[in-house]
Amino acid sequence: MRRSKYRRASTSSGWFSGRRRIIAVAATLVAFGGIVTVTQVSNASTNKTQRKALSACDNVQAPAAAKLSTKTRKGTWTDNNGTVVQHADDGAGDTVSTATLRQRCRQWVMNNVGNNGNNNGGGQATTAPAATATASVDTNAGNGNGQNGNGGNNGGNNNGGNNNGGGQQATTAPADTGNNGGNNGGNNGGQTTPPPGAGLGVLTNSCDTSQLLAHDGFQKGDRCVSTEFGEVSSAANNSSLLITQAPNVVKVNTPFTLKVSTRNLIRDRFLAAGAGGYYVESSVLQNGIVRGHFHTACRMLASTREAPDPSPVPAFFVATEDKQGGKAPDEVTIQVAGLPTQGTAQCASWAGDGSHRIPMMERANETPAFDAVKLRVVN
Numbered sequence: 126m127r128r129s130k131y132r133r134a135s136t137s138s139g140w141f142s143g144r145r146r147i148i149a150v151a152a153t154l155v156a157f158g159g160i161v162t163v164t165q166v167s168n169a170s171t172n173k174t175q176r177k178a179l180s181a182c183d184n185v186q187a188p189a190a191a192k193l194s195t196k197t198r199k200g201t202w203t204d205n206n207g208t209v210v211q212h213a214d215d216g217a218g219d220t221v222s223t224a225t226l227r228q229r230c231r232q233w234v235m236n237n238v239g240n241n242g243n244n245n246g247g248g249q250a251t252t253a254p255a256a257t258a259t260a261s262v263d264t265n266a267g268n269g270n271g272q273n274g275n276g277g278n279n280g281g282n283n284n285g286g287n288n289n290g291g292g293q294q295a296t297t298a299p300a301d302t303g304n305n306g307g308n309n310g311g312n313n314g315g316q317t318t319p320p321p322g323a324g325l326g327v328l329t330n331s332c333d334t335s336q337l338l339a340h341d342g343f344q345k346g347d348r349c350v351s352t353e354f355g356e357v358s359s360a361a362n363n364s365s366l367l368i369t370q371a372p373n374v375v376k377v378n379t380p381f382t383l384k385v386s387t388r389n390l391i392r393d394r395f396l397a398a399g400a401g402g403y404y405v406e407s408s409v410l411q412n413g414i415v416r417g418h419f420h421t422a423c424r425m426l427a428s429t430r431e432a433p434d435p436s437p438v439p440a441f442f443v444a445t446e447d448k449q450g451g452k453a454p455d456e457v458t459i460q461v462a463g464l465p466t467q468g469t470a471q472c473a474s475w476a477g478d479g480s481h482r483i484p485m486m487e488r489a490n491e492t493p494a495f496d497a498v499k500l501r502v503v504n
Contacts, residue, residue: 178238182230187223188343191399194442196462204460209447216397216444217344342401355407357485362413362452364390364476364484364494369456371472371498378463383421385457385474390494391416392450394479406479417478418446421459426469440464444477464502473497
């Protein structure tokens with residue numbers, strides 16, 4: 126059979142044949158090898174960064190247990206037919222182990238360190254996990270590129286905070302100071318919006334200027350808390366609280382009750398202080414109302430003519446989280462186990478957000494969500 130001339134032409138004149146085909150295949154292999162090499166180098170860098178951060182987690186130690194109130198039932202329990210959850214000492218007794226802290230730290234590293242902070246902004250990856258107690262992970266792992274201006278939010282100075290997405294920091298720098306070259310509007314394409322309080326001589330509004338260690342979510346003083354304040358409600362929705370019923374006289378070691386009314390407080394948010402949830406969460410609103418809980422404490426007063434020493438633990442302290450509350454006022458009954466000695470006692474209640482701070486108010490001349498009463502303790 127006679128072969129087609131077209132078939133003959135295609136085989137004899139095609140450029141992708143013989144030696145040229147071998148050269149093309151070799152070039153493809155070289156290119157593929159280059160891609161693999163770059164990927165391996167990139168992965169090696171990421172893995173090295175993660176290993177460095179993970180090694181810091183091995184140094185984390187659980188803090189010593191805090192002192193607890195003397196007359197409060199320990200732990201967490203429910204009362205009012207199971208509708209109200211009470212946390213003794215704001216959860217300070219709900220301690221966490223070193224092993225748990227280290228696992229939290231490792232999980233945080235895997236989620237945040239390397240790969241440009243998992244697209245969460247370069248600065249984010251340079252902050253220590255909130256769960257760490259004595260060690261921080263400071264790896265500069267985000268390598269800049271803070272997407273959506275989040276690079277400079279949490280200590281990403283000179284590594285993701287400056288030049289590459291540190292716009293947030295430019296609007297929150299201390300007035301009249303120029304921290305790390307990026308705080309006075311140089312980031313985010315020449316942002317020049319003055320920060321809040323500009324011209325008032327603000328001492329600082331960031332832990333960048335503090336010489337103290339970073340606060341780590343546990344009950345420690347002489348630390349700097351970097352958690353942002355969060356959301357503040359309008360004046361009409363600001364939280365308020367009142368002790369509506371309390372005895373004037375109680376007997377030593379005899380149980381009694383207090384009744385507390387709250388308004389504009391959704392009592393559904395609580396992070397145990399002993400587990401590292403102290404001052405770590407910003408205030409959050411739901412339908413304009415702050416989410417949190419409220420506290421009640423009773424302490425014996427050494428004198429009624431001077432402010433008391435704040436350091437001793439109170440006789441009684443609970444944090445109340447009952448999944449109730451809201452815009453309308455309601456009332457909760459607090460069961461106090463008793464007070465230890467005769468004298469004058471002060472019992473107080475105050476609202477708290479998820480991280481135990483009294484909720485913020487729109488105006489400076491409003492009364493915070495706090496109330497206190499004095500009562501006599503007799504034999």
